[in-house]
Amino acid sequence: MSMPAIEVRALVTHYGPRLILDEVDFEVAQGEIMVIMGGSGSGKSTLLRHLLGLNTPTRGAIRLLGQDITTASPDQMHALRRNMGVSFQGGALFGSMTVLENVMLPLREHTRLDEQTMAIMARMKLEVVSLGGLGHLMPAQLSGGMVKRAALARAIVMDPRLLFFDEPSAGLDPVVSAELDELILKLRDSMRMSIVVVTHELESAFKIADRITVLDHGKILLTGGVDEVRNSRNERVQDLLHRRPRREEIDADAYLHRLTGG
Amino acid sequence: MADSEARFVVARLERLGRASVALVEEFGYYLALCIECLYWLACGALRRQPVRLSATVQQMVDIGLASLPIIFMLSFAIGVMLAIQGIHTLKQFGAQEQVVLGIALSVTREFGPLMTGIVVAGRSGSSLAARIGTMNINQEIDALRVMGINPVRYLVAPVMVAMLLMMPLMALFADFAALFGGAMFCKLELGLSYRAFWDQTVHFIRVDDIMQGLAKSAVFALVVALVGVSHGFSVAGGAEGLGRATTRAVVLSISYIVLADMLFTYFLNR
Numbered sequence: 014m015s016m017p018a019i020e021v022r023a024l025v026t027h028y029g030p031r032l033i034l035d036e037v038d039f040e041v042a043q044g045e046i047m048v049i050m051g052g053s054g055s056g057k058s059t060l061l062r063h064l065l066g067l068n069t070p071t072r073g074a075i076r077l078l079g080q081d082i083t084t085a086s087p088d089q090m091h092a093l094r095r096n097m098g099v100s101f102q103g104g105a106l107f108g109s110m111t112v113l114e115n116v117m118l119p120l121r122e123h124t125r126l127d128e129q130t131m132a133i134m135a136r137m138k139l140e141v142v143s144l145g146g147l148g149h150l151m152p153a154q155l156s157g158g159m160v161k162r163a164a165l166a167r168a169i170v171m172d173p174r175l176l177f178f179d180e181p182s183a184g185l186d187p188v189v190s191a192e193l194d195e196l197i198l199k200l201r202d203s204m205r206m207s208i209v210v211v212t213h214e215l216e217s218a219f220k221i222a223d224r225i226t227v228l229d230h231g232k233i234l235l236t237g238g239v240d241e242v243r244n245s246r247n248e249r250v251q252d253l254l255h256r257r258p259r260r261e262e263i264d265a266d267a268y269l270h271r272l273t274g275g
Numbered sequence: 276m277a278d279s280e281a282r283f284v285v286a287r288l289e290r291l292g293r294a295s296v297a298l299v300e301e302f303g304y305y306l307a308l309c310i311e312c313l314y315w316l317a318c319g320a321l322r323r324q325p326v327r328l329s330a331t332v333q334q335m336v337d338i339g340l341a342s343l344p345i346i347f348m349l350s351f352a353i354g355v356m357l358a359i360q361g362i363h364t365l366k367q368f369g370a371q372e373q374v375v376l377g378i379a380l381s382v383t384r385e386f387g388p389l390m391t392g393i394v395v396a397g398r399s400g401s402s403l404a405a406r407i408g409t410m411n412i413n414q415e416i417d418a419l420r421v422m423g424i425n426p427v428r429y430l431v432a433p434v435m436v437a438m439l440l441m442m443p444l445m446a447l448f449a450d451f452a453a454l455f456g457g458a459m460f461c462k463l464e465l466g467l468s469y470r471a472f473w474d475q476t477v478h479f480i481r482v483d484d485i486m487q488g489l490a491k492s493a494v495f496a497l498v499v500a501l502v503g504v505s506h507g508f509s510v511a512g513g514a515e516g517l518g519r520a521t522t523r524a525v526v527l528s529i530s531y532i533v534l535a536d537m538l539f540t541y542f543l544n545r
Contacts, residue, residue, distance in 0.1 A: 066420075067417055091324075091423045102414070108413075108415075119422050122424050
């Protein structure tokens with residue numbers, strides 16, 4: 014059995030006294046699309062920041078391509094980052110650069126290729142995301158869907174083995190969102206990337222996922238295939254799937270305590 | 276009564292303690308930024324992650340060239356004002372010809388660097404905080420990190436180098452502009468020729484006076500860069516947070532510049 018591309022073991026995180034992630038365990042196989050789902054405040058964005066090495070957990074291990082990033086040296090992290098691509102929720106394109114310059118940036122920083130070769134490679138990736146010929150535009154001149162695709166082109170320009178998406182469908186109309194889903198599937202099939210997608214869009218999640226991890230209040234409720242999640246008998250999973258509001262049990266004493274600020 | 280007074284005193288002491296810790300944290304952060312910049316400048320090339328020369332030159336143009344008109348205007352005005360006040364004061368002793376000494380020393384030691392520092396803090400310090408703050412809000416800083424690009428190397432080190440190179444040069448430019456303003460007024464008021472004004476200036480001021488101004492401006496450069504950058508990185512809370520950070524960066528930069536100037540003047544002129 015081959016080594017998982019991503020392995021998360023007993024991950025615990027606090028923000029001050031608040032427990033955000035509670036003993037999170039899961040793994041992503043090579044060439045697999047794992048969707049992390051959950052409502053607002055479930056901890057999915059925090060989990061993604063940990064996977065990207067942007068936050069440090071209280072305890073636990075995160076192994077990317079076999080390297081534990083919680084104990085990795087700066088040089089090891091730097092080498093690992095060449096194999097990681099990220100598409101942020103808002104694109105995070107640099108406003109002072111053209112689209113082409115944005116896509117070329119990782120090549121400039123990580124390779125010693127000449128300008129012309131880098132430009133050709135960047136244009137190839139722009140073609141992959143259907144933005145061919147638009148490299149000269151500034152990010153402010155792009156639509157929401159185009160920004161996400163340009164960000165994706167930048168994320169894949171180094172041909173990474175790991176690809177992360179933060180809410181890829183957020184703010185997009187259904188057609189553009191479906192196009193982006195197709196693109197994610199195409200990347201998995203053509204480039205054998207291991208992909209983690211953080212989303213709360215059910216339709217998109219069911220379309221692209223090989224497996225889904227459902228998070229709630231920092232705990233994993235379930236990890237399984239699409240059908241397994243759909244047919245789960247877990248009440249919170251069903252609440253999430255059927256968009257049912259959370260039923261909160263009211264503790265009268267605690268409520269009074271909150272109101273009086275005591 | 277005694278109990279409430281004790282609580283009041285404890286609360287005050289607690290606030291004072293928190294403020295002191297925050298101040299130490301702030302200065303610790305500035306120091307850490309400085310050290311990290313030095314590290315990237317010294318070792319970046321060895322690690323194949325150099326501080327980009329093109330970014331540094333771009334910053335030099337943004338910080339320096341674009342500020343020259345406003346620095347000229349304000350320094351010229353300061354020179355004229357110093358001449359007006361100097362002549363007015365010295366006239367009472369019949370020593371108005373000595374005004375050149377006052378203008379030359381106060382411009383090179385004080386007003387040239389101070390005016391430059393304040394203009395750069397208002398112009399470049401605020402834009403630095405706003406630019407980095409916006410990048411922070413838009414996750415561009417996170418994007419740099421996940422691409423393996425250290426934000427201090429990529430964003431801060433070029434600014435620091437550009438500030439340290441440009442601020443003393445701009446202070447020198449401000450000195451000339453202020454002296455020109457003073458000379459112009461002296462010519463109109465006292466009939467003192469430009470040549471005579473210049474000769475007296477060269478006669479009175481020493482290299483030390485100019486070096487004092489340049490050293491001050493280098494310190495002001497560090498202040499503006501560190502305060503602007505650190506406030507940009509600490510932006511939280513969207514547009515409102517960005518506005519707050521930008522304003523605070525300018526106010527703090529100017530305050531630190533004036534305080535540093537006072538300390539400099541005190542220790543260098545004892």
